[in-house]
Structures are given as structure tokens and as C-alpha cells.
Amino acid sequence: MSSLERFLGGSVPGVLLRLVVVSIAVGAVLAWLNISPWDLVASVRRFFERLLSHGFEAVRDLFAYFLLGAVIVVPVWLVIRLMKSTPAGRR
Template structure:
């Protein structure tokens, strides 16, 4: 029994590393880089760090407006295509274009 290996509780450094997911310096560096990346994405969306609630409201307003603009855009293209497609379809049926039998 002298050669048995026993797991002893780790010291403060081991428990801190396990809690953070790595050494404190590397975790801080990763968090700084991730914060910069997320900040760039949020700035591209239009968020302002000094007035975050107003920025969120403006974002939802833009998404709402864009949603109805997308429906309007699709409707206009549908009508534009239908001006050509429907008469061609009707004329092909009227004049007896060959049918796949």
C-alpha cells in the first residue's frame, strides 16, 4: 500500500485555474479579445455603449421596419414577374401548346 496514489485536494492556484478555465492571465487575455470582437459586432448593428436601452429600441424598430420593407420588396418583384409570366402561361394554354402526356 505504500505505492498507492492518492488524489490530494489542490491548492488555491489549482482551484482558481479550474474555476476560471485556465491561468488567470490567459483567461483575461481571451476575455479582452472576445469583448473587443463583440463590441465591433454590436457597433456594426448600431449599439451605443453610453445609451444601451435606446440602442436596443432603435435596433428593434429597424428590424420591424425592414421586415415590412422586405414584404413590400417581394410583392413588387412578384407583380413585375407576373406581368410577363401570367400572359405567357395564358397564351400557351389558349393556343394549345403541347402538353406532357
């Protein structure tokens, strides 16, 4: 396995295919939620503007964003880890 493949976590075509599939799935969910890429960019910009203008209040917002993301990320991670630990999930 080359250093590039080690870095990517697999072959280049395989990783690209997985990224395309996941990107389509996430894009479909965001479209279903009526969230555009520009909405996300504007939210990040507003966050940094508030961080600069409100100081510690923005740290509270950062923690709230962390919790909001963790509600989705941690269960997904746990399911993936559980699937990989079962015989059906092993390669």
C-alpha cells in the first residue's frame, strides 16, 4: 500500500467513489432540510463575526454547535464501529 493510499484509507478510486456517494447522500439530506451551501457559508461567517464581537458568548455558541454536531456524529460513529466489529461487517 502506497503512502497516498495509507493517507486516504484505501485506493484512490475507491475513496473517490465513497466520497461521491456520501456527498450525494448528505446533499440530499441538506436539500430535504432546505439548506443551501450558501446558508452554511453564511452561518460560518456569522459565527466568526459573533466570535470577534461577543467574545466568550461565542464560546458558548461553539459548545452548542459541538453538542448539536455530536448528537449526529457520535451515534453514526458508534453504528459504524459496531458494524465493523460484527462478522458480517468484516472484510
